[in-house]
Amino acid sequence: MAHWRFLDYHTEDDTNPFNQWYVLQGEEVQAAFDATLPILGEIETWDDPNYPVSAFKALTRNPRHVGLSELIFEVTINNRKRQYRAIGIWRKDQWDFILLTGFEKSGRSTNPPNAFEVAIRLRNQFNQGRGTLHEHV
């Protein structure tokens, strides 16, 4: 039995922003993301400094990003390593992670460029009690 559950956030008009990002990605990216979840779900502690989990990062540096976390995974496409991240809300006390959206990270830039603005907007909506949560499949 996995320790962690992964949930999709649906907005009030029942759109699933994470899935909107996911379906736009190539099959290599989708497969790498799908293979990351069962592993992360089985790791009990994500934030133990003695046993670090490279695929997880809680955002703390930028005050606007506090409350958001990232799931990190890499894909090799045409012999080039590319890093992708899913942004979401990590609810440690409830043993779940709410997937909001995703992006490709290249240096300091992101693709799509407004990924964090979207994530912050969705996080605020969720914190206001708007929208619904669904099991990620």
Add this chain to the structure above:
Amino acid sequence: MSTFEDIWQKLSKSKKYREEYALSLLKKMVPFQIRTIRKKQELSQPELAEKSHLTQGVISRAENLDYGNLTLNTIGRIAGGFDLAFIGRFVPFSELARFAREMSESEFAAIPTFEQETSLREQMREHLARINATVQARTVVAGERFAEVQQTLSNGGTAPELGTMPLSGSTNALSGAIQIPLPLEPTGSYCRLGVQRGIHLVESGRRPTRRLSKRYSSTRKRYA
């Protein structure tokens, strides 16, 4: 949580997806196991590095879920550091899907080291030896008792009491089996209602008293 069918449906998307999924899971599984077992054995990265004859940097990379360039040599050395073995094998996708669904951190954490296995095997061997000794002792006692009864009967004596019922018997001249005829119906103080249900009674020529016969037949009806 994804079911086996959910995973299977995704694997059916395309060969490209399947290949990438399997590769990605393979890359992550080894670091995941190394981290889990290191935690279970309460080792720091430098401690595991020393036991594996590697550097701390190699252990750190080996635990990175996205590193993906671990050599078999490094994995083998880390396995040696844990006092465990590592085997890689080819499997069908159904096994991969089942594995992705059912693997657990606790399962990997419970893998015993060679020393733990040796100790377990020793405990198991001692336990089995104790069971064998008990069974053997009981067989000897039963054999001695059987020989004693056989000797008594062949000397024309009466067999010792079995339970509370004194029995007389004889040895069959042909087969050597002991024959102990039981009364057709229990008599006297041996007539304990409800106790005789399991005994197969043999005609012995002794007839019970009328009163007991009546009680016994009503009991027999009840248990028929």
